[in-house]
Amino acid sequence: MSRRGTAVHRTGTGPVRLTARGVVRRYGGIEAVAGVDLTAPAGRVTALIGPNGAGKSTLFDCLAGTVRPDAGRVVLGGRDVTRVPAHARVRLGLARTFQQIAVFPTLTVADNVRIGAEQRRGRRPDTDAVDAATARALALFGLQGVAAQPAGDQPTGVLRLVELARALAGGPHVLLLDEPAAGLDTAQTARLVSVLRGLADRGTALLLVEHDPDLVRELADRVYVMAGGRVMARGPVAEVLDDPRVARAWGGAAAGTGRP
Template sequence: MSTLLELRGVTVRYGGVTALDSVSISAEAGRITGLIGPNGAGKSTLFNVVSGLVRPRTGTVLLDGRDITRLVPHQRARLRMARTFQQLELFGVLSVADNVLTAAELRRGWARDNSDPKAETQAALERTGLLDVADERADGLPTGMARLLEVARALATSPRLLLLDEPAAGLNEQESAVLGALLAGLARDGLAIVLVEHDMDLVMQVCSTITVLNLGQVLMTGTPQQVRTDPAVLAAYLGSAPERTA
């Protein structure tokens, strides 16, 4: 697999607070890279750096080898980067299908290809299992379906890098399993996924590599097995209860 996203020595400071301290991570096409850590560890700041909402004080962001550190968010989106947010950001008064269609039409506006927004919408709804609720208003969806709708809308932009910020928040065990299967399938199709998540069962099941952040620094990067047995990670974040990481 080839490295698609790479952060090298990224530092972000807010006044006297260092949110990220010389952080380096990478994500490969066709794999799910997990990003975990306690609240305040710097995970959301890192996502904001990748998507262009925050410019680092030092360091470099590379996408497929290209330096994109100074590109603004819409320029990065046009390089086929998409993300979701911790808080649901749906168009509540629109239907499920129209939420996705809006993204597909925006993509057609800048992609200058022969994409068909309606076909892209249909494909995204099929992929996420939302066809049966395509005509329902987004603000009437249960949380699990709303989270899937955010993923569907991101997929309608035809990304090669997908940043997911706590997509399992508010989901029950069955809904998390559905989400996990979806993400695994997307990775098999070649998509690079970076997953910020507190659901450790989901992270351990779907991620190939996990980076642990603590106090703005990389505590370690390794396989799920390495992460869940590392004493420093257990002390800083996971705790000692084995059932949380089984």
């Protein structure tokens, strides 16, 4: 699949991409991430796949700043952010979602999304800009009807969309998505695909961990395959997913039909 969009987010040095170079993360004597090189370019959807325990979520934590690598570099838009904390990376234009849904259950859906808009804009955000960003993000995922309701009263699929809307409310240049379709029904998944395609077409760099091979084929431009903490394959989607080695490492999922 080729991308149609031409606009890209830019810093003073060019398109905003996210790059890992030789990233290592150890836990005791085990290398959960063992020298990974990866690039998520602007205007493209990059997928990160592999079996459970491959190191995908640990790599995400290193990229987002919640975990510091033991070696290697993380570069965001030409800036070395390896030692920059997660909250500061948000203000530089990086946002993420989590495999386990993370929302504030006692806050309304709208207030959960508003947090994302406020985080990107710092301590004294422009109220009108925050309101507008929150409203746009709610509309993108069709959440206006539940905006005033407590997040804790919503089903799993809606909460997944709330988390996605919160990440997008800050207008990120780079978006990390950890299993974004988990818990979504068919209609919600279709909306997700449409939104993510639109973001890529407007120049956002997207990197997603996903276990649904059909969704990876439909959405991604390029795939990295991790196993045992290392990248074992990378390249265009069809080429990588049709590789028998990848099917074996991914438990046969690459050749399957992840959705009915």
